[in-house]
Amino acid sequence: MTKKHTDPLERVAQxxxxxxxxxxxxxxxxAFGTFQREPATARGKVALAQHLVKGxxxxxxxxxxxxxxxLLCGSCVDKxxxxxxxxxxxxxxxxxxxxRRGLTTFHKAVGQVIKNRxxxxxxxxxxxxxxxxxxxxxxxxxxLRLRFPMPFIGGxxxxxxxxxxxxxKRHPEIIKGEPGKPTIVFFVGCMTNFVYTEIGEAxxxxxxxxxxxxxxxxxxxxxxxxxxxxxxxxxxRELAEQxxxxxxKHQADYVMTACATCGGALHKLYPLVIGKRNPELKxxxxxxxxxxxDAAVLLQKLGLHPxxxxxxxxxxxxxxDPCHHRTAGIxxxxxxxxxxxxxxxxxxxxxxxxxxxxxxxxxxYHYESSLDINAGKSKAIxxxxxxxxxxxxxxxxxxxxxxxxxxxxxxxxxxxxxLLARKIRR
Amino acid sequence: xxxxxxxxxxxxxxxxxxxxxxxxxxxxxGYDATQMEFLPDAVVHxxxxxxxxxxxxxxxxxxxxxFPRGAGSGFTGGALPKGGGVVLVxxxxxxxxxxxxxxLVAEVEPGVVTExxxxxxxxxxxxxxxxxxxxxxSTLGGNVAECAGGPRAVKYGVTKDFVMxxxxxxxxxxxxxxxxxxxxxxxxxxLTKLLCGSEGTLGIITKIIFKLLPYPDSxxxxxxxxxxxxxxxxxxxxxxxxKIIPTTLEFMDHATLTCVERRFNLGMPESARAVLLIEVDxxxxxxxxxxxxxxxxxxxxxxxQFRVAKDAAESEELWRVRRLVSPSLRDVNPDKFNEDIVVxxxxxxxxxxxxxxxxxxxxxxxxxxGHAGDGNIHVNIMIDKSVPGQxxxxxxxxxxxxxxxxxxxxTMSGEHGVGLAKQPYIPLxxxxxxxTAMKSIKAALDPNNILNPGKMLP
Numbered sequence: 106m107t108k109k110h111t112d113p114l115e116r117v118a119q120x121x122x123x124x125x126x127x128x129x130x131x132x133x134x135x136a137f138g139t140f141q142r143e144p145a146t147a148r149g150k151v152a153l154a155q156h157l158v159k160g161x162x163x164x165x166x167x168x169x170x171x172x173x174x175x176l177l178c179g180s181c182v183d184k185x186x187x188x189x190x191x192x193x194x195x196x197x198x199x200x201x202x203x204x205r206r207g208l209t210t211f212h213k214a215v216g217q218v219i220k221n222r223x224x225x226x227x228x229x230x231x232x233x234x235x236x237x238x239x240x241x242x243x244x245x246x247x248x249l250r251l252r253f254p255m256p257f258i259g260g261x262x263x264x265x266x267x268x269x270x271x272x273x274k275r276h277p278e279i280i281k282g283e284p285g286k287p288t289i290v291f292f293v294g295c296m297t298n299f300v301y302t303e304i305g306e307a308x309x310x311x312x313x314x315x316x317x318x319x320x321x322x323x324x325x326x327x328x329x330x331x332x333x334x335x336x337x338x339x340x341x342r343e344l345a346e347q348x349x350x351x352x353x354k355h356q357a358d359y360v361m362t363a364c365a366t367c368g369g370a371l372h373k374l375y376p377l378v379i380g381k382r383n384p385e386l387k388x389x390x391x392x393x394x395x396x397x398x399d400a401a402v403l404l405q406k407l408g409l410h411p412x413x414x415x416x417x418x419x420x421x422x423x424x425x426d427p428c429h430h431r432t433a434g435i436x437x438x439x440x441x442x443x444x445x446x447x448x449x450x451x452x453x454x455x456x457x458x459x460x461x462x463x464x465x466x467x468x469x470y471h472y473e474s475s476l477d478i479n480a481g482k483s484k485a486i487x488x489x490x491x492x493x494x495x496x497x498x499x500x501x502x503x504x505x506x507x508x509x510x511x512x513x514x515x516x517x518x519x520x521x522x523x524l525l526a527r528k529i530r531r
Numbered sequence: 532x533x534x535x536x537x538x539x540x541x542x543x544x545x546x547x548x549x550x551x552x553x554x555x556x557x558x559x560x561g562y563d564a565t566q567m568e569f570l571p572d573a574v575v576h577x578x579x580x581x582x583x584x585x586x587x588x589x590x591x592x593x594x595x596x597x598f599p600r601g602a603g604s605g606f607t608g609g610a611l612p613k614g615g616g617v618v619l620v621x622x623x624x625x626x627x628x629x630x631x632x633x634x635l636v637a638e639v640e641p642g643v644v645t646e647x648x649x650x651x652x653x654x655x656x657x658x659x660x661x662x663x664x665x666x667x668x669s670t671l672g673g674n675v676a677e678c679a680g681g682p683r684a685v686k687y688g689v690t691k692d693f694v695m696x697x698x699x700x701x702x703x704x705x706x707x708x709x710x711x712x713x714x715x716x717x718x719x720x721x722l723t724k725l726l727c728g729s730e731g732t733l734g735i736i737t738k739i740i741f742k743l744l745p746y747p748d749s750x751x752x753x754x755x756x757x758x759x760x761x762x763x764x765x766x767x768x769x770x771x772x773x774k775i776i777p778t779t780l781e782f783m784d785h786a787t788l789t790c791v792e793r794r795f796n797l798g799m800p801e802s803a804r805a806v807l808l809i810e811v812d813x814x815x816x817x818x819x820x821x822x823x824x825x826x827x828x829x830x831x832x833x834x835x836q837f838r839v840a841k842d843a844a845e846s847e848e849l850w851r852v853r854r855l856v857s858p859s860l861r862d863v864n865p866d867k868f869n870e871d872i873v874v875x876x877x878x879x880x881x882x883x884x885x886x887x888x889x890x891x892x893x894x895x896x897x898x899x900x901g902h903a904g905d906g907n908i909h910v911n912i913m914i915d916k917s918v919p920g921q922x923x924x925x926x927x928x929x930x931x932x933x934x935x936x937x938x939x940x941x942t943m944s945g946e947h948g949v950g951l952a953k954q955p956y957i958p959l960x961x962x963x964x965x966x967t968a969m970k971s972i973k974a975a976l977d978p979n980n981i982l983n984p985g986k987m988l989p
Contacts, residue, residue, distance in 0.1 A: 122865065127564040128604035132644075132667035141622060142551075142576075143559035143603070152558050152568075167555040186857040 176464025334465030607950030641672020685904025
């Protein structure tokens with residue numbers, strides 16, 4: 106094994122030593138819950154990573170497969186008595202494997218798409234290139250189906266439509282607010298820009314309502330997390346640098362995201378993963394990270410008046426915690442907003458903080474298992490009898506919608522900001 | 532090494548998707564919480580007693596060892612495949628077969644996770660008290676094989692006190708039932724008790740019949756802080772002498788408190804030298820009265836703080852102090868040996884004093900906490916394995932800790948078992964005749980020594 110290949114793992118070798126293989130990670134790991142085999146647990150992956158560092162296991166399909174069985178949800182880190190950062194270790198292992206074996210065709214395609222805004226702006230074109238690549242890799246008999254939101258892939262799957270006009274194309278870069286009110290950089294994210302544009306519109310409406318100046322940097326790209334999922338750290342670094350430059354162009358009080366995943370990237374993963382690899386970037390990444398805040402948290406902080414946000418309807422809602430919120434300690438704020446909104450009854454589901462099964466590209470590689478995890482989630486939602494499930498991540502919205510549709514259920518899936526902005530937008 | 536023909540026969544028994552020989556699986560079924568690692572030759576996941584029986588029959592015929600394993604969360608290496616062979620994982624056998632509310636018994640398969648079982652019985656207003664720290668992930672089969680304990684043992688006892696009967700595959704492949712579902716039953720030897728805590732050396736458990744209790748009406752949690760270890764220890768005996776048996780009496784020594792405080796800054800009083808976390812359960816009026824009595828009884832014993840939880844959330848907050856112990860310890864040193872000695876509860880201060888002397892003599896940090904109510908102390912010897920000589924010192928210190936427990940009328944393991952980790956020390960506690968008797972039992976049941984060989988007995 107060459108030095109280069111072991112680098113990413115050597116960077117986390119000390120962290121691996123913290124794992125005492127006690128097995129606590131078996132309790133909450135959604136991947137272990139569905140695969141029921143030890144290599145899918147956090148401690149299993151740490152053990153394999155330790156052997157990779159020693160260079161005494163071959164980087165064959167078995168290791169790649171074990172490392173792919175992780176949603177990077179961070180539940181193992183939360184519950185680990187020694188706080189072993191298995192998510193970081195898995196990211197490093199995937200990078201090491203990608204360096205050694207090369208990226209998979211699928212992840213190469215993911216990298217190409219997420220790096221290319223022009224390509225993404227032509228959704229249909231992207232789909233045309235993307236679809237065949239994917240279907241070559243995954244034969245239809247495998248039970249896997251394309252999970253990227255492409256409108257022309259039918260079947261039994263619920264796939265959201267791509268918006269006719271991306272969110273960012275509908276708005277100028279700077280939307281002036283009232284003097285003396287905060288200036289907010291809105292990091293939009295791909296799902297909001299191309300698919301769930303109404304999340305972007307609702308977010309914009311709420312912050313304009315509060316008098317804020319909202320800046321939508323036109324140079325912003327995908328946060329890169331789909332690349333991190335496959336070990337393509339080079340793409341993530343490129344995107345992080347571009348996003349950094351786009352954000353730094355503007356003087357802002359906050360960098361705000363309405364996507365838990367993008368928030369996770371900006372707030373935690375950029376400084377942690379990219380910063381570790383690139384010390385010159387680290388301070389700049391950290392400066393942006395320190396300003397990054399989730400939309401629901403910021404709304405609460407800026408004092409959104411609950412009575413202004415009522416929908417005029419009596420709704421029973423339940424809240425799903427996106428993993429990237431849970432790991433950032435965001436749980437109370439969105440719930441408080443929902444509780445204070447007139448007409449809303451918040452009921453808790455069982456395991457609200459359990460992963461929905463999307464897990465970046467996990468759901469592509471392990472579609473059956475992703476469905477299995479999602480089915481548990483759907484059941485928990487349906488059991489509450491709620492009219493709508495509310496969450497703070499467009500990725501979760503796609504996954505939850507799919508699960509509920511497949512379960513034949515009509516519970517609506519909404520982003521927190523959509524629910525809050527109803528009255529204001531009317 | 533297993534030959535191709537044997538592997539094929541194993542595959543025929545469990546099905547191709549339930550046998551693994553890839554190096555990744557071998558690594559992942561070769562460790563537990565001891566930090567030891569041994570690679571097996573194959574890992575099998577049977578789903579019935581019949582499959583287990585066929586595997587053991589094959590093992591006798593082809594002469595390969597079989598290592599039963601649940602969640603692999605043991606602290607003594609009881610499930611590790613030392614020397615290679617087949618790891619037999621019981622987690623596919625994970626059904627709760629029935630919960631009989633008329634007779635207060637339940638029948639389960641060994642792979643059921645302990646907490647999952649507790650939650651199911653609690654839905655019916657019933658109670659399965661054993662609560663090892665690993666309850667969220669350890670399996671009931673593993674709990675029985677190791678005779679797991681936990682904080683509630685002071686009032687309710689340990690796993691074996693709730694096992695009424697078993698279905699077991701003996702090392703030769705015979706499937707037998709032991710015990711039954713009746714409270715009384717005295718026909719033949721009590722094989723149920725023999726198998727509880729036998730660490731997978733005498734048979735593989737495939738079904739368990741548990742006794743259940745009514746779920747206690749309510750509980751009350753108290754966090755009590757003392758200015759001396761003696762005060763805390765005397766509090767334990769005073770409470771019990773006054774005929775109050777709390778559900779838990781968890782104890783943390785000064786070294787433990789220092790670790791927790793340094794890491795989490797809980798604001799313990801300056802004078803805090805020991806903490807007792809006390810919980811009582813039962814009828815609401817009774818526990819109110821008991822909490823008051825406890826306060827009065829322990830007040831003169833150097834009590835510097837007494838906090839009572841008003842509700843479940845506050846109770847969880849008090850328990851947090853205890854739960855933070857484990858993550859705090861690594862700040863002392865990166866490697867730890869977690870031993871679980873037991874002494875009669877009145878001897879807890881004596882054993883702590885002996886341990887303090889051992890700590891000074893070897894100059895290694897030792898942190899003590901655990902279940903004071905039943906005298907079961909977790910002695911954590913904290914070392915840095917990368918420092919030359921520390922590992923050797925730790926082994927010497929451990930031996931002296933065991934000797935201290937034995938001198939005070941105790942035992943060297945209350946709930947972790949012997950496995951590989953404590954095997955070298957067995958002659959400290961058991962004499963030659965005892966060991967011979969135990970070896971005769973093993974030889975009678977496992978003539979070819981194929982089931983979990985090399986464990987427990989020297």
